[in-house]
Amino acid sequence: MGEFRMPSLGADMAAGTLVAWRKQPGDVVHRGDIIAEVETDKGVIEVEVFDEGVVETLLVAVNAKVPVGTPLASIASAGSIAAVPSAPSPVQAPPPAAARVHATPLARTVAKALGVDVTKVHGTGDGGVIVRADVDRAAAEVTSTPRPDRMRQAIAAAMTRSKREIPHFYLAHTVDLGPALTWLSARNEARSVTDRVLPGALFVRAVARAARAVPELNAHWTGESAPPLPYVHVGVAVALRGGGLVAPAIHDTDTLDVDGVMRAMADLVDRARGLKLTATEMGEATITVTSLGDRGVEVNVPVIVPPQVAIVGFGKVVDRPWVVAGVVVPRPVVTISLAADHRVTDGHRAGRFLASVVAFLEDPEKP
Amino acid sequence: MKREDIEAVVIQKLAKAAPGTDPGSLDRDEAYRDALDLDSMDFLRFVDALHEALGVDVPEAHYPKILTIRACTAYLEAVLAKR
Structure with a gap:
């Protein structure tokens, strides 16, 4: 028997609201299946299950807000599937106010994104269920309702904690990106637009x-130390339209080639902006990359996302005079900034990390 | 394909790349990436959508030629006319 619990989807998440069950008692689940949708300050997140077996009992009702770690469902192990009872789930009735709201998960997600209060939307679906079209219509009717800015509050809490607790130090390096961009252009020239790779994928x-080369910066601070993690999940900062940002992780980024990283980034950006990220992607980044080059920013000195211990900022690629073989020539350069946690590492090791980033960008074909 | 039809496709695909914006209200000579807050990924999506809709695969080297609605429309019109 396993328990599916309210996951932590960020360092400052204390509780989450269960907005939909995607599996029901009796459903077989496999590791990685989406079992529920949870609303956090950063939107509605799809949550995966990490047990194999059969959903036995749903312990928390839709619309209930519960602390991180609360058991949400029990899952019978695969070996005891035959013994799973078919009795109805003893899920508690939702609170009265929530019980009056019947909306599809998509409608709730869109309502959240648009700042629409679903309790005030008239449902036109079967049995009066609120569907997306109802939310869109309600959003069009609203002219002066301010969007709840809970995401801003979540970012404020995380960044305040970071600056209060983490002794940041910063290193920067400006690198000639000419060889990397030439290599990338040659690859892209031979490809359809669908398969082109952006410089951002090289950065990640x-x-x-x-x-992987300097693992002490790939870690989570546990309160007393930050043992290096055995996997590399790079978080990619994604700005959301309408404000705010999220930094979901690309799993096992170090095992992907640039095409794989590009595909993963494109997928993450799409789903981040569609508020369709999974719990694992939201909570497991081991180090983060942020780029503000598209906004014209040349130097991007970022703030570490707890419990991570490092973050790397990339600025805009700009043409600058550069000395090559004793001659000043125009070259496309980018400034890379590393913010690191001085409790965990020091300038020497962080400098090695940054040198490793630079070495790859100077020779992206290197396996 | 008529120029106004191509422009309509351009505007439609920009609207898809930048949800919640109104590309049709832009000055046709305005740089739409800044105006619509399109980042590199959004722009790539836009170019991909043009490819899907019109069969025109804009090479990276030609990106500077499609950075306003008017320029983009003219570029696509010229490419389509050569077919």
């Missing part, structure tokens, strides 16, 4: 390789 790949 470079950081993943550096995290």
